[in-house]
Amino acid sequence: MRAVVYQGARDVAVKEVPDADIKDPTDVLVRITSSAICGSDLHMYDGRTGAEPGLVLGHEPLGTVVETGPGVQMVRAGDRVVLPTHLFCGLCAACARGLSAACLRVRPDGFGAAYGYAGMGPYTGAQADLLRVPYADANCVRLPGEPGDEREDDFVTLADAFVTGWHATELAGVRPGRTVAVFGAGPVGLLAAYSARLRGAAEVYVVDGVPERLEKAAEAACVPVSVADGDPVEQIRDRRRRAGLPRGEEPFDGVDCGIDAVGFQALDRDGFAAEKPSQVLDDLARLVNQAGRLGIAGVYAGKDLHPAPEGHSDGALRLPWGTLWGKGVTIGTGRTHDRRYTVPLRDLIVSGRARPGFVVTHHAPLEQAPALYEEFDRRAAGVIKPVLNP
Numbered sequence: 001m002r003a004v005v006y007q008g009a010r011d012v013a014v015k016e017v018p019d020a021d022i023k024d025p026t027d028v029l030v031r032i033t034s035s036a037i038c039g040s041d042l043h044m045y046d047g048r049t050g051a052e053p054g055l056v057l058g059h060e061p062l063g064t065v066v067e068t069g070p071g072v073q074m075v076r077a078g079d080r081v082v083l084p085t086h087l088f089c090g091l092c093a094a095c096a097r098g099l100s101a102a103c104l105r106v107r108p109d110g111f112g113a114a115y116g117y118a119g120m121g122p123y124t125g126a127q128a129d130l131l132r133v134p135y136a137d138a139n140c141v142r143l144p145g146e147p148g149d150e151r152e153d154d155f156v157t158l159a160d161a162f163v164t165g166w167h168a169t170e171l172a173g174v175r176p177g178r179t180v181a182v183f184g185a186g187p188v189g190l191l192a193a194y195s196a197r198l199r200g201a202a203e204v205y206v207v208d209g210v211p212e213r214l215e216k217a218a219e220a221a222c223v224p225v226s227v228a229d230g231d232p233v234e235q236i237r238d239r240r241r242r243a244g245l246p247r248g249e250e251p252f253d254g255v256d257c258g259i260d261a262v263g264f265q266a267l268d269r270d271g272f273a274a275e276k277p278s279q280v281l282d283d284l285a286r287l288v289n290q291a292g293r294l295g296i297a298g299v300y301a302g303k304d305l306h307p308a309p310e311g312h313s314d315g316a317l318r319l320p321w322g323t324l325w326g327k328g329v330t331i332g333t334g335r336t337h338d339r340r341y342t343v344p345l346r347d348l349i350v351s352g353r354a355r356p357g358f359v360v361t362h363h364a365p366l367e368q369a370p371a372l373y374e375e376f377d378r379r380a381a382g383v384i385k386p387v388l389n390p
């Protein structure tokens with residue numbers, strides 16, 4: 001089969017690799033119809049998180065089941081399925097609590113796993129013709145319709161971006177009437193902002209420095225805030241004060257809920273070119289209201305081969321802890337627990353209530369993966385969410 005293979009920093013190739021196949025009785029084999037490229041792939045592409053050359057990339061698969069192992073009960077050949085990034089067993093003590101990103105059985109040397117991801121288990125990636133899906137009864141989320149229909153782009157976001165965006169709003173405690181600021185207008189940030197709107201937030205600000213991405217935020221009825229126009233914390237506070245805060249509530253000119261959809265490769269706002277891993281966390285600490293909440297969905301890697309000047313190879317960071325503590329801020333972090341969210345979010349798409357596919361900007365056959373990675377890495381040419389269609 002053909003697959004997108006990591007060869008070294010900023011070097012991927014489409015190669016012939018051995019076909020994925022059924023290894024355990026509970027596996028199925030899926031033929032991929034859409035496989036998205038993610039900001040998380042770029043942490044590896046940039047040579048930061050220690051991916052081994054030869055790794056098949058991809059963790060956002062949508063496709064059709066072509067073969068089932070003898071132990072599979074719920075899934076049949078021909079089923080259209082989306083596969084959550086963070087695969088899980090469905091049965092262990094963590095999965096039983098809905099904490100599937102902490103599954104105790106999917107990774108021999110730790111907890112939680114993902115397809116095609118450095119340090120996240122032995123699972124081959126999904127930017128390929130075929131994918132082996134372990135614990136298939138737990139991981140396959142069945143979908144209506146036909147491959148390539150009008151919901152193909154909506155459904156592919158269920159593998160990761162929509163679910164992670166929703167998870168971020170959960171971590172940040174977004175409820176009806178809350179004020180929300182999302183840092184990062186990549187697919188995760190845009191879908192966090194979109195989720196906040198779905199959940200009834202009163203105001204949603206989206207901060208970035210890439211004009212096309214801020215335009216998408218505006219399309220999603222959010223308020224775009226460009227770092228090119230100055231300190232985003234002051235911009236949002238000014239805006240809220242000018243809009244008029246009720247008398248006595250002036251100290252709440254920040255936001256109730258802050259979301260980091262950027263992660264450790266955050267750019268220094270000064271110039272928006274060099275990395276400054278604490279930039280977004282510093283800004284969120286300043287912006288969040290007293291007793292507010294933060295949801296940190298952006299990845300902070302535990303291993304960084306080339307840390308930025310103020311970063312560390314083990315992921316240690318200096319944080320404005322006194323500010324956070326003084327305000328009494330609640331902070332949620334980490335990978336999304338797909339098991340909790342994928343099915344209800346699928347049903348929002350099926351009913352027509354959610355159309356998260358609006359973030360998808362580019363489609364290409366597998367062969368064009370190297371060029372697409374290169375453009376996406378530069379956040380160039382309007383590439384926001386690229387999807388490969390093998």
Ligand SMILES: NC(=O)c1ccc[n+]([C@@H]2O[C@H](COP(=O)([O-])OP(=O)(O)OC[C@H]3O[C@@H](n4cnc5c(N)ncnc54)[C@H](O)[C@@H]3O)[C@@H](O)[C@H]2O)c1
Nearest residue numbers: 039040184186187188208262263266267298299334335336
């Ligand atoms: N928690 C999870 O389960 C999970 C799942 C998927 C992705 N992620 C992570 O979420 C993050 C976002 O993913 P994505 O696919 O949207 O990535 P992306 O790289 O497309 O988007 C990141 C955006 O952040 C912007 N940015 C950089 N510095 C900034 C700053 N100082 N202030 C504001 N914006 C800034 C960039 O311009 C870019 O548009 C990544 O770190 C990714 O690894 C986490």
Ligand SMILES: [Zn+2]
Nearest residue numbers: 038040060160
């Ligand atoms: Zn992803």
Ligand SMILES: [Zn+2]
Nearest residue numbers: 089092095103
């Ligand atoms: Zn488990």
